Amino acid sequence: MTETIVVAVDGPAGSGKSSVSKAAARRLGWAYLDTGAAYRALSWYVVARQLDPADSAAVIDALPDFDYRIGTDPDTYHVFVGDRDVTEAIRTPEVTAVVSAIARVPEVRAFLTGLFRDIIRTTDRDGIVVEGRDITTVVCPDAPVRILLTADEAVRMARRSAELTGHSAAHVGEALRRRDAADSRVVDFMNAADSVTTVDSTDLDFDQTVDAVIQVVQKAAHV
Ligand SMILES: Nc1ncnc2c1ncn2[C@@H]1O[C@H](COP(=O)(O)OP(=O)(O)O)[C@@H](O)[C@H]1O
Numbered sequence: 001m002t003e004t005i006v007v008a009v010d011g012p013a014g015s016g017k018s019s020v021s022k023a024a025a026r027r028l029g030w031a032y033l034d035t036g037a038a039y040r041a042l043s044w045y046v047v048a049r050q051l052d053p054a055d056s057a058a059v060i061d062a063l064p065d066f067d068y069r070i071g072t073d074p075d076t077y078h079v080f081v082g083d084r085d086v087t088e089a090i091r092t093p094e095v096t097a098v099v100s101a102i103a104r105v106p107e108v109r110a111f112l113t114g115l116f117r118d119i120i121r122t123t124d125r126d127g128i129v130v131e132g133r134d135i136t137t138v139v140c141p142d143a144p145v146r147i148l149l150t151a152d153e154a155v156r157m158a159r160r161s162a163e164l165t166g167h168s169a170a171h172v173g174e175a176l177r178r179r180d181a182a183d184s185r186v187v188d189f190m191n192a193a194d195s196v197t198t199v200d201s202t203d204l205d206f207d208q209t210v211d212a213v214i215q216v217v218q219k220a221a222h223v
């Protein structure tokens with residue numbers, strides 16, 4: 001059996017990681033793994049169990065009962081905790097506001113990294129596009145294709161606030177800046193690590209960004 005080709009994609013919030021990675025996976029006929037969804041689902045679970053997200057010990061204690069499942073088919077993407085479909089619930093501003101506190105706990109990162117590697121190992125496609133904050137550096141540092149997807153902060157904020165109707169652009173922008181600042185104290189996703197290719201989507205539209213990612217994949221993985 002040939003080994004699955006891993007495409008590792010990191011970047012800050014609103015850079016296009018999820019949407020671009022999903023579209024690239026679809027075009028390649030490969031699997032897609034959204035790692036942020038696991039951090040979000042754990043945050044949702046902590047809130048649902050009425051635990052304090054800032055209480056690391058309580059969050060660590062909850063890990064063995066965290067029954068997480070995610071689809072890796074880009075066309076039928078769903079996130080479950082137990083038998084509850086949380087695909088929508090994990091995107092609310094309430095969950096987004098607590099996710100950085102959960103993600104900074106080293107035991108949480110180790111637990112979820114193990115889970116991601118299991119999912120990657122058991123994929124039945126020729127390749128998998130995995131996106132997050134530490135995929136090129138921690139989860140899959142040996143991936144044959146490693147990409148940092150960036151865009152200027154103002155552009156990222158504008159994209160995000162266009163998605164979240166009902167929230168002011170200033171509020172969305174401030175929340176995004178605060179989350180990036182907190183997250184980047186834990187892992188560096190603003191600077192490309194050695195031999196990681198940067199794709200800057202500031203002046204690219206969505207399709208051009210997908211094209212740019214596919215080109216990096218084709219060049220690095222010869223597909
Ligand atoms: N190059 C691009 N040009 C315009 N809009 C984009 C581009 N890339 C992504 N988007 C849009 O920006 C929004 C945020 O993208 P998303 O994939 O959720 O980012 P991330 O996963 O990095 O937070 C989405 O609505 C997406 O469709």
Ligand SMILES: Nc1ccn([C@@H]2O[C@H](COP(=O)(O)OP(=O)(O)O)[C@@H](O)[C@H]2O)c(=O)n1
Binds near residue numbers: 015036039040133134
């Ligand atoms: N590999 C990853 C992915 C996400 N995360 C955390 O999970 C949160 C949500 O990730 P996400 O990718 O869904 O966020 P967006 O960039 O899509 O808004 C981030 O703000 C990080 O705190 C992480 O720490 N490591």
